[in-house]
Amino acid sequence: MQADLGFWVLQGLNALQLSMLLFLLSVGLTVIFGLMHFVNLAHGSLYALGAYAAATAGAAIGFWGGLLVAPFAVAALGVVLYLVFIRRMRRAGPMAQVLVTFGLIFVMLDLTRIVWGAQALSAPVPALLDGRLTILGVEYPAYRLFVIALGLAIWGVLALVLGRTQIGAMIRAGVDNDSMAACMGIDVEKMFFLVFCVGCALAGLAGAVAAPLLSVTPDMGLQILIPTLIVIVIGGLGSLKGAIAGSLIYGVVQTFGAVLFPQFASILIYGLLAAVLILRPAGLFPAKG
Amino acid sequence: MSNFVKAAVAAVIASSAVAQAQAEDIKVGLLLPFSGVYAALGEEIETGFRLGLDTFGEGSGASFEIVREDSEASPPVGLAKTRKLVMQDKVDVMAGVVSSGVLGAIRDVVDGAKVPLIVANAGNDEATGEACSPWITRMSFSNQQVNRPMGKYLVDQGITKVFTIGADYAAGQQMIGAFAEAFKAAGGEIVGQEFTPFQKTQDFGPFLAKAKSSGAQAVYAFYAGGEAISFVKQYDSFGMKDALPLYGAGFLTSQLYVDAQGRAAEGVVTALHYVPTIDNEANRQFVEAFKVKAGHLPSEYAVHGYDAARALVEAVKSGATDRETLGAALQKTSFDGPRGATAIDPATNNIVQPIYVYQIVAGEGGAQTQKVLSQLPAEADPVNGCEMALIN
């Protein structure tokens, strides 16, 4: 066991960084679910696409440009997906939705391979964030601190929008009871569309943020999908609080599990998930109630 | 249903008719992953293989027909496709195989059916050790071969305490294991060892923190593919390269990934059997021809394909025409290629080749390139329980 405090700070930051990356992904997925009862398995593919868009745009106009372009590019794809698939599948039941988006995963996997090739790409870390900062006596990469800060910022903005604005109240009303919300004169369909696009944009943003950290490969979306699903199932489908709680739990268990019990890290996660499902089938912070 | 049958039957009839018309037609079954995580390697090897056939095939008097099958880097799929190549397409020789899992799965089929297989990547030690077969000739590398020399090399550099880290699967364990054994034999000490879940680890931060606090003088790593890129970038981002130099198996900073790793890879010292900057005439020709064909510099995977094709052509030139004669001829392969003097070790059917210790440095125009620090002499692997049967 490492007695050194610095070691624990370092691992704590690692856990937080992973949590924030997962939060960016899971919040979009979970709000889309809360509102539309729609689980989009292709959410991971949107993340991969965001990474590719950021890497490509970043090569031309620099990291910050890429970071800006990726969410819009992915949201634009989200519009297409919504119009072609999602809208028609709204009333089809969870199985058909799961399967259509399952098919989309493979379609988008091959499309990225056709467009960008099978070789891994990479996006450079911007010069501004290239160094390291000392925090609590520990040297930590500035870029990772940026990821943490961005995640927290997005969380703050979303909490503010959902909790304090009119559109947020409308979304909450839609999550609670969409037919009642429609009766109150809220254009539920328009709201769905808006939320879906924002969810896609957040997935794209997560991809863009992850690109300089990881390697950009066609299957990165498949790799991140299961952790994201675990986060939203633990946290409770449909709630912002659940997404942040699930992300933090996942990040901490995964990071410290990998360090302390390397053989059992992922078994630990699944064990935790099973326990949550048995004790609280709707997750820790379900949207309703 | 019937369309498929008709097509298959037609293909078989057509190919057998051709075989009768032209006795010197060699049918090659190329088994590579063209989809899935190893698709990039499959492409690289195929390009190298086709280039090799084009370059050396002329004047062999034979024509080569390639039947390509996608192994999806999945052992069951690879096995099914191998059976198809052997029993339905009736290929004379097989080449390819990227993943060790696939090689392990198809070993008994090619050995039992007596079909020569030229391995163009998979490096698991058993394939040319206890599970060796006269029908399996490896033109790529073995896991231990690439890593063993680094044990003594590091001690010679004055490094005696090392932290090792690698992907948790057979190849990772063999690579790290071979290094650790040689390193300890030379007087070094392994102060920490970490195996990370294979293809599931994206954030190496937790493990790097462990290495940092281990008291080691250097880190020795093995990763390939996307993991290699992430690992090298994250190693650099934590600022560990100065205090704790990074060494490893050369796949870590392969030509295939070094562009994506960028400056993060600079300074990393690894060992491999091929880098595009090896200084010899055969390599210069190969690099030029490959660049024209593929538009980028060749990686070690490309040279595996290229040399596999050359070994096949040389076997045909020596008079081999069918499975049996090809198998016997392939065991005698020996030529000077891009990697220097390469030959097949008759005791194990594994390739014997020099190992190059190289460092990634900034080249002209800012792109990273490989600076060869040392050429370690070719050394045959220990026999490791291989009892090589004779062909006929």
Place this chain on the structure above:
Amino acid sequence: MFRHTSLRFWALGLIAAAAVLRALTAEYFGVEMVAEIAILAILVIALDMVAGFGGMVSLCHGALMGAGAYAYAMLTVKVGLAPSAAFAGAIAITGAASWLIGAVCGRSHGIYFIMATLAFGQMGYSLVFEQPVFGGDDGVSGVPRIDLSLIGLDLNDPRTFAFACLFVLGLVYWFATHVLQAGLGRTLTGIMHNEQRMRALGVNVWRIKADMFGLSGMIAAAAGALAAQHVMFVSPGLLNWTVSGEALVVVILGGLGTIIGPVIGAIAFVMLKHEVSAHTDYWHLVVGLILIAVVMSRANGIFGWLEQRLSRARPSSARDVIAHQVRKDLAAQGALEDA
């Protein structure tokens, strides 16, 4: 409830005849495909039993099949059991695990059920992937086939093996249809249509669900034990969740809740995969698009479409029932929690 309409009899007879003919006449790879289709068909029958007749849309059936394959491989290769005993052992072990999963997940519905089964499946995948005793990423090789030399059969011959798979498929079909027509199957379908009413009638709902899920897991294990013998090799990829997703797609492709439909789906899927992958490395793209089109079409798969065209009265589609039930559940849940 499952009924043997005359159309289903005809389809069954036609498929059986075509399969036997193909296994007798086809070339090597064609015969291998018969075995591959038969194994997939067994798996999707298992899945249709719970998804089509109980509304339990499972995303862990690939993992259950993989568990059967691993159990068979471990019992023969590592424990040294006789293959036939290992076959029975694999079915028993997987059946028990599957019963437990059914008992735990049976409380959740709709998307929660899908996610819960996905979690259990991935747990199994991680277990075999990361525990060295299962051979990790490299899997277990040298898996033997059952020795039937006593009755003069050599399963190492591809044609004989394909017939053995077809034989097991026939048994499984017979077994599944009987279970579904018996009390257990009828009660389960009752639960799918209206769980509250069945509960009010005094039915032990979770027990029925767990029992059916356990039986389904046993059938999936049989598919797995056959798959392990077919390639004589097992690797963790067998348990990956994408296999479960594919199985579900095959069920939809053929026709959910018809038993014979998924068998047709298996035939179509394997044929399609081989046909397309012979032409392009990007076969995932083509197959994915076709599957999306099938799921998005209103028809209940190939067989559902046939039934709709050929029979006058439109049978109630299990897909509609599930979709309807989930909306009701969600509404009920909301109402309960609002109160």
